[in-house]
Amino acid sequence: xxxxxxxxxxxxxxxxxxxxxxxxxxxxxxxVSTIVLLLVVAAGVAIPAILASHAKPQRVGIVGGPVASxxxxxxxxxxxxxxxxxxxxxxxxxxxxxALRSGQLDVVLVDGTEVVVKQVSIAGGSGxxxxxxxxxxxxxxxxxxxxxxxxxxxxxxxxxxVRGLTAPSASLSRRLTGLFTVVLVWIxxxxxxxxxxMGVGEEKSNRIVEVILASVRPLQLLVGKVTGIGVLALAQxxxxxxxxxxxxxxxGSSLVHGAAPGIVIIGAVFLVLGxxxxxxxxxxxxxxxxxxxxxxxxxxxxxxxxxxxxxLSYTVIYSNGASxxxxxxxxxxxxAPVAMPVLYAAGDVPAWQAAISAVLVAVGTVWMARxxxxxxxxxxxxxxxRVRLRQVLARGGSRLGTRACLLVACGVRHRGE
Amino acid sequence: MTVTxxxxxxxxxxxxxxxxxxxxxxxxxxxxxxDGLTFGVPPGQVFGFLGPNGAGKTTTMRAIFGVVALDSxxxxxxxxxxTEQARRRFGxxxxxxxxxxxxxxxxxxxxxxxxxxxxxxxxxxxxxxWIRRLGLAGREAGKLEALSxxxxxxxxxxxxxxxxxxxxxxxxxxxxxxxxGVDDMTEILAERARAxxxxxxxxHQLDLVEHICEAVAIIxxxxxxxxxxxxxxxxxxxxxxxxxxxxxxxxxxxxPLDPRVASIEGVDGGxxxxxxxPGADSQRVLDAARAAGAVEHFSFADRRLSEVFRxxxxxxx
Numbered sequence: 001x002x003x004x005x006x007x008x009x010x011x012x013x014x015x016x017x018x019x020x021x022x023x024x025x026x027x028x029x030x031x032v033s034t035i036v037l038l039l040v041v042a043a044g045v046a047i048p049a050i051l052a053s054h055a056k057p058q059r060v061g062i063v064g065g066p067v068a069s070x071x072x073x074x075x076x077x078x079x080x081x082x083x084x085x086x087x088x089x090x091x092x093x094x095x096x097x098x099a100l101r102s103g104q105l106d107v108v109l110v111d112g113t114e115v116v117v118k119q120v121s122i123a124g125g126s127g128x129x130x131x132x133x134x135x136x137x138x139x140x141x142x143x144x145x146x147x148x149x150x151x152x153x154x155x156x157x158x159x160x161x162v163r164g165l166t167a168p169s170a171s172l173s174r175r176l177t178g179l180f181t182v183v184l185v186w187i188x189x190x191x192x193x194x195x196x197x198m199g200v201g202e203e204k205s206n207r208i209v210e211v212i213l214a215s216v217r218p219l220q221l222l223v224g225k226v227t228g229i230g231v232l233a234l235a236q237x238x239x240x241x242x243x244x245x246x247x248x249x250x251x252g253s254s255l256v257h258g259a260a261p262g263i264v265i266i267g268a269v270f271l272v273l274g275x276x277x278x279x280x281x282x283x284x285x286x287x288x289x290x291x292x293x294x295x296x297x298x299x300x301x302x303x304x305x306x307x308x309x310x311x312l313s314y315t316v317i318y319s320n321g322a323s324x325x326x327x328x329x330x331x332x333x334x335x336a337p338v339a340m341p342v343l344y345a346a347g348d349v350p351a352w353q354a355a356i357s358a359v360l361v362a363v364g365t366v367w368m369a370r371x372x373x374x375x376x377x378x379x380x381x382x383x384x385x386r387v388r389l390r391q392v393l394a395r396g397g398s399r400l401g402t403r404a405c406l407l408v409a410c411g412v413r414h415r416g417e
Numbered sequence: 418m419t420v421t422x423x424x425x426x427x428x429x430x431x432x433x434x435x436x437x438x439x440x441x442x443x444x445x446x447x448x449x450x451x452d453g454l455t456f457g458v459p460p461g462q463v464f465g466f467l468g469p470n471g472a473g474k475t476t477t478m479r480a481i482f483g484v485v486a487l488d489s490x491x492x493x494x495x496x497x498x499x500t501e502q503a504r505r506r507f508g509x510x511x512x513x514x515x516x517x518x519x520x521x522x523x524x525x526x527x528x529x530x531x532x533x534x535x536x537x538x539x540x541x542x543x544x545x546x547w548i549r550r551l552g553l554a555g556r557e558a559g560k561l562e563a564l565s566x567x568x569x570x571x572x573x574x575x576x577x578x579x580x581x582x583x584x585x586x587x588x589x590x591x592x593x594x595x596x597x598g599v600d601d602m603t604e605i606l607a608e609r610a611r612a613x614x615x616x617x618x619x620x621h622q623l624d625l626v627e628h629i630c631e632a633v634a635i636i637x638x639x640x641x642x643x644x645x646x647x648x649x650x651x652x653x654x655x656x657x658x659x660x661x662x663x664x665x666x667x668x669x670x671x672x673p674l675d676p677r678v679a680s681i682e683g684v685d686g687g688x689x690x691x692x693x694x695p696g697a698d699s700q701r702v703l704d705a706a707r708a709a710g711a712v713e714h715f716s717f718a719d720r721r722l723s724e725v726f727r728x729x730x731x732x733x734x
Contacts, residue, residue, distance in 0.1 A: 008534075015531045023520060207515035211576060214482040214509045215532045217501075381484055 012216050016224025021231055024195070033191070034236055041240050042247045044180070057084030058132050061096040061105040065112035074109060077135035085132070107133045174263065175317050178345020181267035184240060186310045186338055189274050192233040193282035194299055196226060200286030200380070201295040209380055218377040226279035237271055266354050267341045273361045274337025278302065280372035287376045288387045305334035313342040322348040331357050333364025435460040435615045436584055441480055441490035442639075450476040452639035453490070458617050463610045465626040465633035465647075466619040469732045473639040474619045475512050478588050482509050494584070505533050508582030512589050512619075514573045518562035522548065522572055525561060526579055533580035540579065547575035551601065567598045574602065578609075585609055587618040591625060603629055627651075627722045635729055642729040651719040657682065658691045658699060660706050661714040670709030678702060690718060 024030050058078070062070045071087045078085035088105060090096035099105040100118050108116040115137040203209045203221075212221055241264065285298040309329050316322045322330075322343055329335040330343045330353075340357045343349045349357075379387040434457035441454040451473045458464045468474050479485035481492050482504060492499045516525055523544050530540030548557055551571040553564075561569060570593065577585060590602055606629065610616045620626050626633060627647060634644040643650060658679065662670050668689035671681055678701050679691040693699055699717075706712045720728075 012532060012534075015528070019524075019528050022524075023517075202517075206518065207511055207513040208517060209515070210479070210482075210484055210511040210513075211509060211515050211529065212532060213484055214507065215505050381479075 009220065013220045013224040013227070016216070016221055017228035017231070020199070020225055020228025024229065024232055030232065034239065037187070037236065037240055038243050041243045045244055045248045046251045057086050058106040059086045059088055059104065060136070061088045061090040061099060061108040063090045063093050063096045063108060063110045070109055070112045073112065074136060077132060077138070083132045107136060109136055175346055177263050178342050179313070179317050180244060181263060181341045181345065182310065182313050182338055184237060185267065185271045185274055185341060186306060188233050188237055188271065189278050189306060189337065190303060192229050192275065193278050193302070194295070196229055196279055196282040197286035197295050197299045198292065199225060199229070200283050201289045201292040204287060204380055205290060205292045213381065218380055219373055222280065222283055222373055222376050226283060230275055230279060233275055234272070262351060263341070263345045266344050269358055270337045270341050270361070273358060273365065277333055277337060277361055277365045277368055278306070280369045284372035284375040287380045288389065306338055309335035309338035313338060316342045316346050316348065322346060331360055333361045336361050433459045435495055436481070436617065437493040438477065439491045439493060441477060441492070442488045443476060443480065443485060444488060449639050451480070451490070454636060454640055456634040456641050456644050458615055459632070460615040461610055461613050462631045463606050463616045463618070463629050465630035466617055467623070467626065467633055467726060468636040469730050472636045474636065475588055478509070478586050478619070481586055482507065506580070506582055507584045507586065508577035508580065510573055510577040510587040510590055514569060516561050516569070516573060516576065519560055521558050522553070522561055523557040526572070526575055529576045530579040535580055543579050544575070547578055551575055567594055570594060570598070574605070582614065584615045585617070589620060590618050591620055591622055599625065623723045623726060635726060637730040643725060647722060650725050651722060653720060653725070655695065656693045656699070657718045657720070658693060658702055659688055659714060659716050659718040660691065660702065660712065661688045662706050662709050663711040663713050665710060670706060674702065674705055688714065
């Protein structure tokens with residue numbers, strides 16, 4: 001009996017979800033936004049790769065050693081990697097390092113036995129091919145081993161150590177993949193979150209909820225709506241990732257080389273968790289309005305943690321080592337969906353910490369869903385002026401009172417009229 | 418003055434009543450919306466639900482659907498407290514029309530049918546059927562917002578009828594309809610009632626109610642102030658007489674009448690309106706009139722429903 005009731009519960013919920021998918025999926029707005037996002041992704045991957053193939057010549061300093069043979073090594077490495085090179089003899093290691101720091105030089109080969117760069121990237125450490133410093137390291141290493149053999153005989157061989165002047169960190173391509181993930185999570189959660197809030201606001205303001213809630217419970221309407229919209233969000237995300245990987249592979253972008261499976265998996269996990277955490281909050285915010293035009297105001301507080309984590313993510317992408325503050329954001333459920341993929345991609349947290357953060361977000365999601373469902377259930381049928389959150393929660397007694405305080409802490413409280 | 422004496426006893430499942438509202442109470446802050454509201458609606462007839470603005474009609478209807486929580490009281494359907502399952506067999510047309518403006522009409526109706534446990538195909542069939550029946554054939558793929566106000570209302574009615582409900586509750590279904598729309602709506606309500614459906618609707622158009630309904634309940638400030646058959650309400654608890662005596666435009670002949678027989682309610686162009694005292698003989702009034710002159714007019718005078726309404730609510734419609 002109970003299972004039959006549950007099946008019906010799910011069936012009606014699925015009917016609600018199906019409507020969301022069909023109505024939105026075939027709307028022009030969905031088609032246009034999908035195409036635009038895919039074009040942006042494709043361009044974002046392809047353009048840097050195409051520009052890189054016309055990269056300006058790299059300036060390689062040489063210090064010590066026989067100038068003729070080291071020049072030969074550098075030129076051969078340039079030929080192997082398809083990079084134009086300009087050889088700059090430097091008087092001393094100190095001068096060469098100074099030039100390296102100031103950006104006048106890109107790589108320095110010291111005595112034909114050591115390769116120095118400004119910063120060693122993790123992905124392109126040594127022997128992995130592709131970048132000029134590692135090619136120089138390869139070729140020079142081989143030359144050192146076999147003496148004056150023609151450098152063109154270089155195949156897989158012994159590489160010299162590559163030394164960085166500053167601490168090693170995640171490669172730029174890895175970071176950019178992280179940035180891509182964060183932009184994806186941020187855009188999808190905000191865009192679909194506001195669609196949820198708009199949809200709820202529409203149903204409430206034109207009173208169709210009265211007709212619908214005469215036959216289904218508020219929770220069914222809520223779950224059906226966020227599930228249906230969530231399916232669309234995930235479909236769009238999957239298309240964007242496929243475009244990213246497909247176009248990246250086609251143009252040989254270094255971004256894709258940096259797209260370690262770990263970043264993609266963690267990005268996907270936090271996208272799903274982030275959506276799950278925020279979808280009900282957006283629905284609850286939407287249920288407070290009495291006119292659809294008020295939706296923008298009530299969802300702003302819900303978006304603040306996302307905006308904060310997103311804006312600060314650039315400081316992590318372009319710096320070496322995240323601040324403690326940002327690491328804390330990586331573990332708070334409202335900010336973790338955006339912050340954690342960045343931290344992981346930048347190599348600032350290991351995978352197990354990302355897993356802990358995911359569990360925290362999941363727990364936070366359960367709490368948020370219950371609180372939001374309560375708010376939604378109480379305010380969706382309250383007409384007249386905009387419903388005040390405190391009013392809605394006050395009716396629930398002390399347990400909800402605590403939740404209300406936490407909600408305020410999460411920034412969900414909407415501003416006074 | 419109230420006419421509640423005619424009401425069935427509160428809470429007793431009187432024979433022939435399918436929907437019972439028993440002691441419904443609800444406050445919104447300091448506003449009492451429903452104050453022990455009690456009445457029953459029999460199946461197979463169109464039942465009118467009247468009251469001034471703010472009397473609690475919409476709240477009552479929402480309470481039937483569980484869309485408003487009650488502080489106390491109970492909605493009963495066929496002798497049992499109403500369940501969620503029973504409610505799926507109800508049809509509701511809310512006062513503030515609620516449908517998705519940007520959704521195709523056919524899809525919209527199909528969706529609402531499926532929310533009432535219909536399969537997709539039967540919901541689609543019923544939707545096409547009602548669209549045709551309501552004169553909207555050819556508009557299936559159109560969006561609701563492209564329809565005129567009256568046609569949107571037809572779609573709203575179709576939404577309430579989709580799943581062939583056993584109880585039909587309509588909040589102001591006639592508001593904003595043109596005469597053709599009123600006729601269509603009247604016909605459909607009457608036809609549903611003949612099919613055994615319990616039909617409850619609210620309206621401010623008392624002439625229409627008088628014409629369509631067999632029985633009504635009139636509420637004010639959250640309580641029932643009159644209910645029963647329209648004919649009984651119009652006759653009232655005290656029969657009234659209209660008498661005109663030739664050559665006496667002021668109706669002065671009636672002034673000496675014994676109040677234990679009849680009392681004057683009004684004089685209008687020589688026509689004296691008299692309320693007969695309980696148990697009094699109308700022929701004694703006729704005798705008095707005849708003694709004063711030639712009696713031009715002598716009849717029982719029913720009140721209009723609008724007069725009953727004014728009497729029991731103290732307000733104009």
